[in-house]
Amino acid sequence: MKDNSTHGYLDMDLLRFTTAGSVDDGKSTLIGRLLYDSKAIFDDQMEAMEKASSKRGTGEVDLSLLTDGLRAEREQGITIDVAYRYFATPKRKFIIADTPGHIQYTRNMVTGASTANLAIILVDARKGILEQTCRHSFIASLLGIPHVVFCINKMDLVDYDEAVFTRIQKELEDFSSKLEVRDIRYIPISALKGDNVVDRSDRMSWYQGPTLMYLLENIHIAGDLNHIDRRFPVQYVVRPMTEEHHDFRGFAGRVQGGIFRKGDAVQVLPSGFQSTIKTISLGEREVEEAFAPQSVVMTLVDEIDISRGDMIVSPNNAPESSQDVDVMLCWFNERPLQPGGKYALKHTSRDCRVMVKEVKYKMDISTLHKAEGDQTIRMNDIGRVHLRTTVPLHFDKYQRNRYTGSIILIDEGTNETVAAGMIV
Amino acid sequence: MHVDTGHNFEETMTFRDNLVKEHGAKLIVGSVQESIDQGKVQEETGFYASRNKLQTVTLLDTIEKHKIDCAIGGGRRDEEKARAKERVFSHRDEFGQWDPKNQRPELWNLYNGKKRPGEHFRAFPISNWTEMDVWQYILLENIPIPSIYFSHVREVFDRDGVIYANSSFMRLKPEEKPRQMRVRFRTIGDMSCTGAVDSPASTLEEIIEEVASSRVTERGTRMDDKRSEAAMEDRKKEGYF
Known part of the structure; x- marks a missing residue:
């Protein structure tokens, strides 16, 4: 039985993971199984899915109907946009970002990956590494997902043969040496039959590792956030100007790196002024310290000029400040x-505002090589680009801090978000 | 801002008025009755008549009238399959329309809040919370809620497997016989589309226990979602909250 006491519930951590794949690699089946086995599919949802499936004349209940929430997706049987699903086990809470593998694939995978702790990449045991396996792995690496789990799926169709698994694992290991992922795991599964998903398979006694669910519940994620470099981008200056709080000036924002403690010396960017932290409040409660990703209000001992967009950091560990930044840019627009x-x-x-100074190169994300020839960055392309900004940015490299190392670009005519970039 | 269909639970209205009083807030009310009186929308007829769909017109008119840039709501992705596709910072064009196939991508926590005059945003800060998260938070922070979330006895009747509260807004079929029952509401819309659940849960702890063991989704009692397979998506495209 789940521990529903508030204490137990609020102490559970949250793992966010992405699943990437195309139509028939068993992704929907896998998600369906994780949700079904953790009792996150409800009777009325099941009933609605059965009704919709029978309308379509498919014999079995189509679990993809659970995440394909839009009419167009259900009609065409394709996933257009990232879908989020939520479930919990007694150990952890989970958010799945289910990212479609075709239309707008870069946009969707990149979006899902931007906040994920872990990526599940499905590989069909009969087919081995495909172009899209490379694409998914590269995006997981580029977006700094700390943990990648390759699930070698459909083991039931290769007679649960250890040699098949070992061969694919070896190929994936060779390929992954080019990636920057800290932690890579390999699990032989059959999403359809349930082998090694939630329950250990008795048909693959040669596999000694954890099941997928065990891994999801136990993988260490506390170290995924940066608790070293102190970074506090100011979102809002709190000035109530009431009788009671006449002189109060607090700085609200979310800690994006490091640990801030009362009494710490800090420096404000871009002004360079230094001061000391007087108080930190989390909600209405005063606290001794704050760390990523808490949202807090800080006050400083000295009255110095700070406004939205400024960053409070530690004096001896400042981020880079520059108007020239190099980014790996993912392009989303037509x-x-x-x-x-x-x-x-x-x-x-x-x-x-920024000006695009130079396209340094375009990536071929299926081979991880620099693309030859045409260097135009089109929808779904990824390239290294040099930007010149109107004011200095205070940033870290993306691989060091996801939140102070990321940007988005917006078209000034249409207001559309046209690109996301990781600072290199 | 409250879009009042005129068919709300009395307890909801009392809660609203107390909340406004306590915080000294300015309340903007958009009235569906007024939209009907002005001829902008037409009242549905029959046993299933509901003002749920009509309120979209009132909502958009009220947003336009008060030049609202951003309407913040408590919608969550785990509630419903179309809401699962919703952005945290969701753009609406000058017609208030949601274009689910062409939404702005949201990465990390960088939200694009740029808009043209006449357009607006719907922001859903607790998009990623689940029903359980909400109840745990209410318990932790001791947040007041309308009384009908707790078990109480009221006059109800059954229709299509849903337990409805009986009221002057509902037209009963001859075979529908009102009876007294101990119920609570798990989600609250207006009276014409919200079903009750048979429940003895009269404390937050009991509600949490009930939510944890429920085999039906939170909005499983909402008839407004069940008018068609894509009822929520269709309404949202038109501007429904």
């Missing part, structure tokens, strides 16, 4: 990136 073009940029709580 209109290609305009070299020399100007866009609006968002970085932490800072807004400014």
Whole structure:
């Protein structure tokens, strides 16, 4: 039985993971099984799915109907947009970002990956590594997902043969040496038959490792956030100006790195002024310290000029500050990136404008090589681009801090979000 | 802002008024009755008549009238399959329309809040919370809620497997016989589309226990979601909250 006491519940951690794959690699079946076996599919949902499945004349209940929530998706049997699913076991809470593998695949995978702790990449045991396996792995690596689990699926169709699993694992290991993922795991499964998903398979006694669910419940994620470099982008200056709080000036924001303690010396960017933390409040409660990803209000001992977009950091560990940044840019829009073009940029709580100075190269994300020939960055493309900003950005490299190392670009004419970038 | 269908539970209205009084807040009310009186929408007829769909017109008119940039709501992705596709910071064009196939991608926690005059946003800060998260938070922070979330006895009748509260807004079929029953509401819309659940849960702890063991989703009692397979998506595209 689940521990429903508030204490037990609120102490559970949250694991966010992505699943990437195409139509028939068993992704929906796997998600369906995780949800079904953790009792996260409800009777009325099951009934609605049965009704919809029978309308379509498919014999079995189609579990993809659970995540394909839009009419167009259900009609065409494809996933258009990232779908989020929620479930909990007695050990952890989970959010699945189910990212479709075709239309707008880069946009969807990148979006799902941006906040994930872990990526599940399905590999069909009969087919081995495909182009899309490479694509998914590269995006997981580029977006800094700390843990990647390759599930070698459909083991039932290769007679649960250890040699098949070992061969694919070896191929994946060779390929993954080019990636920057800290923790890579391999599990032989059959999502359809349930082998090694929640319950250990008795048909693959040669496999000694954990089941997928055991891994999801126990993998160590506390170290995924940066608790070293102190970074506090200011979102809002709290000035109640009431009788009671006449002189109160607090700085609200979310800690994006490091641990801030009362009494710590801090430096404010871009002004460079230094001060000391006087108080930290979490909600209405005063606390001794705050760390990522808490949202808090800080007050400082000295009255110095701070506004939205500024960053409070530690004096001896400042981020880089520059108007010239190199990013790996993922392009989402039908209109290609305009070299020399100007866009609006968002970085932490800072807004400014940028000019595209240079496209350094375009990636072939299926081979991980630099693409030859045409260097136009079109929808679903990824390339290394040099940007010049109107004001200095205070940033870390993305691989060091996901939140101070990421940007989005916005088309100033249409207001669409056209690209996401990881600072390199 | 409250879009009042005129068919709300009395307890909801009392809660609303007390909340406004306590915080000294300014309340904007958009009235569906007024929209009907002005001829902007037409009342549905028959046993299943509901003002649920009509309130979209009132909502959009009220947003336009008060030049609201952003309407913040408590919608969550785990509630419903179309809501599962919703953004945290969701753009609406000048017609208040939601375009689910062409939404702005949301990465990390960088939200694009740029809009043209006349357009607005719907923001859903607790998008990623689950029903259980909400109840645990209410318990932890001791947050007041309308009394009908707790078990109470009221006059109800059964229709299509749903337990409805009897009221002057509902037209009963001859075979529908009102009876007294101990119920609570797990989700609260207006009276014409919200079903009750048979429940003895009269404390937050008991509600949490009940939610944990329930085999039906939170909105399983909402008839407004069941008008068609894509009822929520269709309404949201038109501007429904």
